[in-house]
Amino acid sequence: MPTDSEPLVITTTAGPVSFGVELALTAADRATGLMHRQDMAADHGMLFRFDQTRQVLMWMKNTPLPLDMLFIDDDGTIVGIAKDTTPFSEAIIASPGPVRYVLELNAGTAERMGIAVGDVARHRAISE
Template identity: 50%
Template sequence: MSSRPVRAANWRLPFSLSLVAGLVALLVVLSAPDSQGQAAETEPLTVVTQTGRHDFKVEVVATPADRARGLMYRKSVPEGTGMLFDFQYEQPVSFWMKNTYVSLDMIFIRENGAIARIASDTTPLSEDVVPSGVPVRYVLEVVAGTAKRLKMQPGDKVVSERFGAAK
């Protein structure tokens, strides 16, 4: 084998193809999340447990496309942040961790803000289904270990403007 580098053929795309390629590259950059993988807008949310009130800043996703993407491809989820999935009405829901690199706690929440179920320490990149078990309207995803650290349990309340006034 030769140790000499192989040279690529010298060729150019026609102008119209170069323009299209440039526009596609620009659209990919513009549609990508920022360097932290976080959406620009968040809203406050509080989880009330036996250990007190715990405040989060969460991204809210309500469209099918945003729900399908969720926290996929993110390399980290900072403490005190998360993603709240709003399914518009109570229904059985299921999640998986495909293309999700960070272990998460999934908190399944009824329409009134009561925690119905917690799936702790989900397995990154797994295609195993994580079901709600009961009809829920919301799912809060936070970094794994959060539910245990805050001693969250079914029946605890999640409060925000979305769920009505804090109690």
């Protein structure tokens, strides 16, 4: 899946951080996600957009990369972060409440970049 031409930018207390993102906008893209990926560039991620704002349930089945999952509401505000998820796990990772988006980054990225709950993500796919 190609990287979108527009970077996703998260405004943190330390300033903006930007990522190249692949977009998972369809049910098929969301179902596949980052499964079977052996690596991902440090400044890249995958943005999942769901058809409606709701409780989102993710898992790591067939995903060898440990990930940070950022749960994002309609306005782009990060409302929860699941850090360092376990590769290949079938355990459910639930959003802390209704969300519209999930941004998957390499594990440790949120902490390293100072990304926290309350920070805001901006991209053309958010709130389209």
